[in-house]
Amino acid sequence: MARRRKRIPALEHIDEAALAEFRAGLRRRYSDDEILAELRASAERLGRSPTMREFAADPEARVHPQTVIEHFGSWNGAKRAAGLAPRRFISREEMVRQLRELGEELGRVPTSRDIEERRGRMVSKSLIWHTFGSLTDALREAGFDVPSxxxxxxxxxxxxxxxxxxxxxxxxxxxxxxxxxxxxxxxxxxxxxxxxxxxxxxxxxxxxxxxxxxxxxxxxxxxxxxxxxx
Structure with a gap:
């Protein structure tokens, strides 16, 4: 059963306008050009267009992946702006690993909605369907108990x-x-x-x-x- 999230009194008094201004200020810490330069530099160090996970693990990258997404709307959108080809091909093993990690994060069998909510952070639903034939088959290969x-x-x-x-x-x-x-x-x-x-x-x-x-x-x-x- 999903655990009910406790209400935190302090959060109920946050000024939405002030919060939006605060977030905008964080985004202004880096310009679009600076972020694109970080992506290109990381790609050069790796020798390939970085995934979000690889960029986050790059010790020389100064920008967090979430900042990149906030500026450009999606990870692949940022890479296209940087002139880097999105990594369209992902191995079957990598998809299985991502599903297992998502299951560990959720504490249950992932659903298509869970995957959709993490768009840009993990493999897309359509690629899973194309590779495995169905989400059920993909989940079974990842070791989840998914009955017919x-x-x-x-x-x-x-x-x-x-x-x-x-x-x-x-x-x-x-x-x-x-x-x-x-x-x-x-x-x-x-x-x-x-x-x-x-x-x-x-x-x-x-x-x-x-x-x-x-x-x-x-x-x-x-x-x-x-x-x-x-």
């Missing part, structure tokens, strides 16, 4: 059966939400809802699948959904 659609439903049903035996009844969406607050490995109740591709009554269909699983396990399920506790 059918596997996800089967896993959720098994989890639902376990929860039903604990509750003594077939779980409602509210039951599932409460259980997920204690066990982050469970998908959210809305993820489960969308897994069951039925136009009407997806949750009832999910409860039906749970009941079938319980009956297969030899557990008695009453017509009202009551379940023998085990």
């Amino acid at each position: 659609g059918e596997e996800r439903v089967e896993r959720a049903v098994r989890q639902g059966a376990h929860l039903a035996r604990t509750l003594g009844r077939l779980p409602t969406m509210a039951d599932w939400k409460a259980a997920r607050s204690e066990d982050a490995s469970l998908p959210s109740e809305w993820q489960v809802y969308r897994m069951i591709e039925i136009d009407t009554g997806p949750w009832a269909a999910f409860q039906f699948l749970i009941r079938e699983q319980l009956l297969e396990e030899g557990v008695t399920v009453a017509p009202d959904g009551a379940v023998d506790r085990v």
Whole structure:
């Protein structure tokens, strides 16, 4: 479960206009030409157009990559302005490494939205799709447990059966939400809802699948959904 960010009282009193002026002042520390010169110098030292990671690791570079992006909108945009060709080709191994590092940063399996939010900092979604065929395949190659659609439903049903035996009844969406607050490995109740591709009554269909699983396990399920506790 995502951790709620604590509100910091001091941040609530920041003057937005003053903050914008402060940021603009930081940007004025380096002119566009100075930043472009830093990029060209780094490329000369490396012998190739630097990635953002390589530029950040360059001990002689005086500018932070984020400053470059703030001035030019994107990393590749800055490199084009500097006359450096963007590194369009990235190895499969490098993509896998980036996905693993993103997963470590997030503490969970990355999503396409996570990748999109880091545009300019890591490989693009389109290149991942082109290289691996799908994000799911890329994540699996990076070592993440990403079940297929059918596997996800089967896993959720098994989890639902376990929860039903604990509750003594077939779980409602509210039951599932409460259980997920204690066990982050469970998908959210809305993820489960969308897994069951039925136009009407997806949750009832999910409860039906749970009941079938319980009956297969030899557990008695009453017509009202009551379940023998085990």
